[in-house]
Amino acid sequence: MTVRVLGVDPGLTRCGVGIIDLAQGRAATLVEVGVIRTPPDLALERRLLIIGEQLDAIMNEFSPSAVALERVFAQHNLRTVMGTAQVSGVVLLAAARRGLAVGLHTPSEVKAAVTGYGSADKKQVAAMVARILRLDAPPEPADAADALALALCHAWRGIPSGIGGATSTTPAQQAWRAAERSGRKSEAAPRLDT
Amino acid sequence: MTVRVLGVDPGLTRCGVGIIDLAQGRAATLVEVGVIRTPPDLALERRLLIIGEQLDAIMNEFSPSAVALERVFAQHNLRTVMGTAQVSGVVLLAAARRGLAVGLHTPSEVKAAVTGYGSADKKQVAAMVARILRLDAPPEPADAADALALALCHAWRGIPSGIGGATSTTPAQQAWRAAERSGRKSEAAPRLDT
Incomplete structure (x- = not known):
């Protein structure tokens, strides 16, 4: 069984979208990645409409089986958090209209x-994403x-048994080891907590 | 010219909706009032879907010419503010899909x-709404x-010469809005950057 997941990093100015495929026992593969941008001088409702229409187009084209969304906290970035929450409302609605469940994950998860x-920084995350998906360079921008x-x-x-079947290591650890075996160099080596 | 305004007090558990008609030189009249409710035990995306579908049905039935929405602040009610902001995103999207502008107003405005x-309390607001719209009793619930x-x-x-002859939009604001309306057709197609 292959799971196709659409991940969305919500934002009014830049809304990150990334789609991956994951089949049990196989490595994750990149399907699509990009950013939906809206002009800051446009009315709020027009910006949300652009994001909603782009999300619909992406879901129509790639038919994800699940949606993952960043869990937004009111404590952070008070200036931009309301716009981010409004975008996340649009994402949740687009998913529900297709009968898709949405998984909410905190940045630290x-x-x-x-x-x-x-507590990894954005550069470490991008470098590890590139490794896991076997990309030539970290995806840009950070979103x-x-x-x-x-x-x-x-x-x-x-996925209950994780990639590589049931083991005592976490998927991240497995991915890390696989990346190590592949012998690639990374500019920002992520740390593993044990 | 009659203006029909849909007002929305956003909330996940209770989302207040009220529609009024206002004709120049005449008193405001009640068109519809009610509350969209969603069960707290339902998944967030399903709750937003219910609200989105109900709003669509209301807009289809009553064809408002404008939408008014409470401006949400991150400073207040930290526990519920994210859900409120997500609902407001759904309201803004529903309005934009019909080409309607949304006016955001703070509670004190x-x-x-x-x-x-x-600084009036909820009871005073409800009593005054009943008086203005010539209702037998204050609308309930408060939402x-x-x-x-x-x-x-x-x-x-x-409304430029609204009830009482006073106007709160300046000629510059009116000109800006007219320009915005005429400029919509020339909006550049949004890009999906990769």
Whole structure:
């Protein structure tokens, strides 16, 4: 069974979207990654409409089987958090209209899943996403990399036996080891908490 | 010219909706008032879907010419504010899909418009709404009364020579809005950057 997950890093100015496929016992693969941008001088409702229409187009084209979304907290970034929450409302609605469940994950859950370290910085997350998906370079901008990290986090949490079958290691650890075996160099080596 | 305004007091558990008609030189009249409720044990995306579908049905039935929405602040009610903001995203999207502009008003702007006093309590607002719309009793629950108060606030602010002859939009604001309306067709197609 292949799970196709759409990850969304919500934002009014830049909304990251990333889609991955994960089949049991196989490595995750990149399907699509990008950013939906809206002009800051446009009326709020027009900006949300652009994001809603782009999300609909992406869901129509790629038919994800699940959606992963960053859980927004009111405590952070008071200036932008309301816009971010409004975008997340639009994402949740677009998913529900297709009968898709939405998994909400906190930034530290996503970081821990992808790098093994809940306080990893954006560069480490992007570098690890590139490794896991065997990309030539980290996805840019950071919102796009974060969207892929969300999708990976959700896919790994959702598949009971994880990639590589049932083991005592976490998917992040397995991915890390696989990446180590592949012998690739990374500019920002993520840490593993044990 | 009659303006029909849909006011929405956003909330996940109770979302107040109220529609009023206001014709130049005439008293405001009640068209519809009610509350959209969603069960707290339902998944967030399902709750937003119910609200989105109910709003669509209301807009289809009553064809408002404008939408008024409470401006949500991250500073208040930290526990519920994210859900409220997500609902407001759904309201903004529903309006934009119909080409309707949305007026955002703070609670104190609404209280001041309806009662003349920016710190009025909910009971005073409901009583004044009943008086203005010549209702036998204050609308209940408070979310329904607040939605009507929002609609009244927006109608009075938006009609150049509104009730009482006073106007709160400047000629510059009116010119700006006209320009915005005529400029919609020339909006550049949104890009999906990769």
